[in-house]
Amino acid sequence: MSFILAICYTTLMRVAFINMAISVIILATSVAHGSLLPQLATRVAHDPLLPQVVEKRLANGIRILLVERPGTDVVHVHTFIKGGRSNVGILPPVAIDLLANTLFTRVLPNNVWCNPTEKIPNTKLAKIIDEAKVWDKLDSLGASGRSLVVTADYCSYGVDLPKRAIAAWSQVEFDRLNFLPMVRFPIEKSKLLFDIAAGVYPNNHYLYALLATALPGGPYAASSSNISQSCANSIIFDDIKNYARYAISPENITLILIGDINIDETMYQLEHTFGALLKSSSDHAQWGKRLSTNDNNEIDLLELRENRQLTISTNSDARIFFAWRVPSINHLDRTALVALTKILGDRCNDNIAASHNIVRKLTVKIGVPGQQSTNLLVIEAEPKDGYHTKELEHIIESEITKLQQEPISSQELHRLQAKMKLDELVVQEDAKILAETLGECICQGGDWRLAFIVLGASGSVTPYELQLAAQAYLSSHRMTTVLLVPDPMPRSINLTEKQIIQIFKKSLERKSGDITKVQDILGETLKQLHMLSDEEQLQLLKLLENKVYL
């Protein structure tokens, strides 16, 4: 008996020893590669239609996504920094734009040096910008197709590079993220102030109004406020430097490389450069406050039962926005909502545009302005000239009622899924678009597979689920409507109209001292005048001249 026990003991000890030896070998391998955690490549191999993404994480927390495209001889690299305009803490939302432009536009040549606290006079600004944009190290490496995107949830920077330049790029990029060169700050700040003064930035006031109305108190509403010149002027160098130390921390960074790469070689290079990036030591409390309140806001905003309407006067054409509050990208109803967005877009474009012929352009989008927390599903429609936005409003409402009351046919569902599948395949073709899609999902929901809901396992939705989602989310108490009404004053005024308006103005000013009221009446008059033909306008002018001057 004791002999048998001794044999069992020896066998168990051997097994345990072998297991321990294997663990030591794995640990030694991972340490040799700069990582403290044993890691195995997680390649998605179950479906050939999904992108073959190899997902890894460096010891300091940087996420790496790699997609091989052998034989292309080029690599698209994309750096994502989580935390966009909605996560700037006490700073104005433009701080992230300023930081992104400071860090990720061309590195200044040695002969262009700016004092970070200096305010550059406008007379010098253009010359410095021109000198700074011409050529830098990445250009020397053969970089092309640079792109810089700042959103409510993240900022990202992408570039195409020759295969041979990857090692040099990782060193250049590491230097940038590690040393945070801020020499461009005064240039970028002056440029931002100039752009705000020139009316170039921000260029979509209506979106800000929509967000502030539909998502009051939420992070996205805050991301849309405070874009005035005085507010941008209040951002000082130290603020941006501190914010950069927090934002450019390894746990917020995702690197995506798509192209002619060797996974092992690339990982080795990245570990020996980006692996040395230290975690942020700065105090998180300043920004953490807003982060911690996001979840509560999500619940509150989704439950908010208010139907709001807003009318804005605009210089451009008439437009109408219908927006509904919808949950974040990780929510269980998200698949149904994405499908609903597609079907609503197709139905509206097919039925409304064809049968009523009153729409010039109609788009349906989900995830406005981001998808990390409660966001908006928005229908944007541009009525044709001469059609009133009210007609369009009624038609869209009736389409939504139809979706809420009748389940969609199996044929329509089949077509919808085929279209969604095609869209998900198309996204994978272009390296830049694929990188943007993967990175966006990582920053917003923590998983790149969220971009492929049809090709992945979670894509099946039933007509009943769609109907339920329409009833739950596209209800009137979640809706906000924004009407952009064209202001008639900036339109071209012909001579007759000018004369008529002058006569009216004189007459009104005599009767009423209220200038605002007079302007309102003149605006309405001009609207009516635009409807008249040239002959009718002349007749009216004659009548008015006789009446007024007699």
Next chain:
Amino acid sequence: MYFTRYTIMAIMATSLFAQIPVQTFVLPSGLTCKLIEDHKKPLIRIELVNRWGSNELGLGKAELGGLLAEIISGMNANECTNKKPDMRYGELTFKAEVGSYYWNFTTDSYCCETSIGLLADAVIRPKINKTILEIQRQNLLTKYKFASPRSLAMGRFLRDIECPEEVLPTELTLKKVSYQNVFAFKQLVIRPETSTIAIYGDLNFAQATQLVFLHFGTWGSSKKLESLQFTNDDAYVHSSKITAISEIESGVELWAGAPCPSSDIAQATRILLPIALNQTVKSFSNDFQMVVSLSENLQSLFIKTQIPKIDRDRRIIEFISSLDKLQKNQISSEDLRRALIQWKSENNALALHPAKLLHQAAIDRIDSAFLRSVELVTVDDINQAIKLWLNPERIRMLLLGANIPSKESMEKLGLTVWAN
């Protein structure tokens, strides 16, 4: 130390163009077909390019082309809604430039045959009739009636510099043109000899030839018309040198642009010219940033700048005089070398961007002869092209913004103002 290493890397990285295998075949009708195989995903992209070139047709034909483009794009929308094609076939898009039409289709490889059939219907058999022309004519006239001064001025400016972005016919053309004109014009320009179909994706050579022959084989060459019933009197007359529009907006935008007929400057030189110019314009002024860009059909050069309110008039004058400097400027060999590296890098990266690659293949910009011709461009070629293209006679300007200088003050400076 780094710089030397990077420079060597750059030379290595850009010394060779990426080899992109393009298979070409020509149908008896003259239709050229190009195929780039990629079997990684079941996807197919198709682009059909019809290049008729406005220069060969004379004045006014670009506008007629614009009207035909409006009719075709309107018809595509109508057709889709009437026929209700299965959405999985993908989406057919149509785009027009001055002298070119583009049809695009992206579909999955299982629906490829149906998709190429739909494309063939849209290109070969568009049912243009008098009613459709009238609807489109009225739509465009309404658009003109409600157009803002800014969009009218922008349209005029773009038409002046023959920019592909704006090919709308003028109001005069719209009122005068007849159904016969449009029909004859369509017969003249949309022909297999002037078209190229480029395919990218999961399709092999045998399948591609079979499908193209099946759907486009019957597209016969129409009889080339000698002349159109559209006289040059109806053509758009180029406006004067500067257009100024005052708007209720802050800041001033200043645009300058110049058209260039394709025969004057070689394509290879045109491609490198704006990249090289952007390297050199930095030294021109302390007051504004100039960005030089080229239109997609390589026929128009743009220079855009934004001018702050302070001391605005002086800056405007300085901008105008800097165009003269630009014309007299000499590009250095270093500027050209950098321009070539930038262009090569963009070209090499096409392998990762199929839509761009397909477009470049369709318009013959990735074949080895063309690539070699770009490499052979010299500094003298560029400098001569600048003199020719940025000739004061060719340059048109547009001022947009708040409180622009009055017509009188502009005229005092010797500048003719078209509208205010």
